[in-house]
Amino acid sequence: MSATITFPAVSLPPQTEEVRRDVRAFLQTCRDDGVFTPSGNSWAIFNAEFSRRCGAAGFLGMTWPNEVGGHERSMLERYVVIEEMLAAGAPVGAHWVADRQSGPQILRHGSDAAKALLPKIAAGECYFSIGMSEPDAGSDLAAVRTKATRVEGGWQITGTKIWTTFAHHSHYIIVLARSAPQTDNRREGFTQFICDLSAPGVTVRPIVNLAGTHEFNEVVFDAHFVSDDFVVGAPGQGWDLVTGELAFERSGPDRFLSAHTLVEMAVEAADDDDRSAEIIGGLVARLANLRQMSVSVASMLEAGQSPMLEAVIVKDLGAVFEQEVPDTVRSMIDVAPQMGGEGLAREMAHSVLHAPSFSIRGGTREILRGMIARGVGLR
The missing domain is CATH 1.10.540.10 (Acyl-CoA dehydrogenase/oxidase, N-terminal domain)
Known part of the structure; x- marks a missing residue:
């Protein structure tokens, strides 16, 4: 149903x-x-x-x-x-x-x-980083393999996290790790830990993206010690906490304003004709719709609700919009992307090179749409 x-x-x-x-x-x-x-x-x-x-x-x-x-x-x-x-x-x-x-x-x-x-x-x-995704798990957090082993006074963390934005600048990272053996319920047995990125047992390795910039990192934990004081919630509560956290990550204006600078520049550079007006009107209408949905989720969060599914929808629709902005702008203005250029040409290049990541960060499109289908009873 x-x-x-x-x-x-x-x-x-x-x-x-x-x-x-x-x-x-x-x-x-x-x-x-x-x-x-x-x-x-x-x-x-x-x-x-x-x-x-x-x-x-x-x-x-x-x-x-x-x-x-x-x-x-x-x-x-x-x-x-x-x-x-x-x-x-x-x-x-x-x-x-x-x-x-x-x-x-x-x-x-x-x-x-x-x-x-x-x-x-x-x-x-x-500053903090997010320790969720892993090389062999991606957006399937139930497949996380990073292991937390109980020791005197705390836990030892061993495993690898990937796509950790600004881990090379951050002071801490909250890591989702398996703290109990897996059961038939794949979502049980996880705990979140606050890990000090400057402490022993942590190695941060750079990942340079398509745009040639270093935002992402691989973070390797080798028997890294975390005291009991730096467990988030209670042991075994990790899945509930991480899914609640994702409502904050997936629903904000960052999910549809990443390409806003390009939109603004394009509006300023567009010809004053009916075709440009139609394209700009379409962009503005979609932005307004996404913003209203995002504000609605913010109001639900403020009311103490957990609008996880609503947040997923905002994230998915926002990623589609952001990825389409460069091509939409180029259909209106003949501008060649140029990283070494200025103004619209540079911003176009910046958006083109970053756009592929918009449907990955915060959960891949396939995972999110599976969640939506399950949420509305289609699977």
């Missing part, structure tokens, strides 16, 4: 407009000071100075309690900050994972020792 998935209609409350004005002024100051130059895919650009400024301005840990360095703002106020930064092409990569998902996980499920990291995250001075 099939099921229906709905996205409740949500309007941003009036106080978000004040936040929008504040973040726009902040971004203009950062541009004027030469802290960053706008670029597409900006949530994968590392800039420690920008992250520290975000922390000082109160734009990190926005929804967290004051006592851990947060600002007790709403999820929708935070949403406005994120969409403004991404639309402006601001380099949020340094603090991105820690602020978006690692910090909230620690806040809800971490020990007091782990929570001591939160003020540093909110200050833009502590």
Whole structure:
């Protein structure tokens, strides 16, 4: 029997407009000071100075309690900050994972020792990576082989994680590992651990992508020790925690604004004719639809719900949109991608080279569509 998935209609409350004005002024100051130059895919650009400024301005840990360095703002106020930064092409990569998902996980499920990291995250001075995918597992997290073995005072982690963005810059990584023998239920027996990337037993190896940049890494754990204080939640709770975490990872504006700088440049360069108007109108309509769905998920998260399936739909549709943007723009403007060029030509090249990854990061298209089919009762 099939099921229906709905996205409740949500309007941003009036106080978000004040936040929008504040973040726009902040971004203009950062541009004027030469802290960053706008670029597409900006949530994968590392800039420690920008992250520290975000922390000082109160734009990190926005929804967290004051006592851990947060600002007790709403999820929708935070949403406005994120969409403004991404639309402006601001380099949020340094603090991105820690602020978006690692910090909230620690806040809800971490020990007091782990929570001591939160003020540093909110200050833009502590960075995290994600330790989910593996060379032989990909997006099938139930196939994770990294092993956690119980030892005195904690655990030893042995295994390999891959596609770990900015592990070479990060301080910590939250690792999903098998902590108990596998049973008939493949999702049982997992635990999440906060691993110190500078500690013994951790090796970070670079992976250079198609665009020639180093964002991704392979991280190898060889009997790396993690104390009990740095277990997230309880042993065996890893699957529930990681799937809840993915709702934060898959539903935000990063899933449809990665190519926004290219869209803006194309709109400015387009001819004033009916064909260009039609193409631009189509892009704007799809953006507006995706944004409304994403805001709806943010409101559900704020209400304490777990909209995992809704988040998956936003991620999948957003990836389709982002991957189609370069070809759509080229159908409107005759521009050759050129990494060494300037303006539209450079941004086009940047988007073309990064676009293949949009349907991989956060879960491959095949895995996500399988989840959707199961969620609506088609399999």
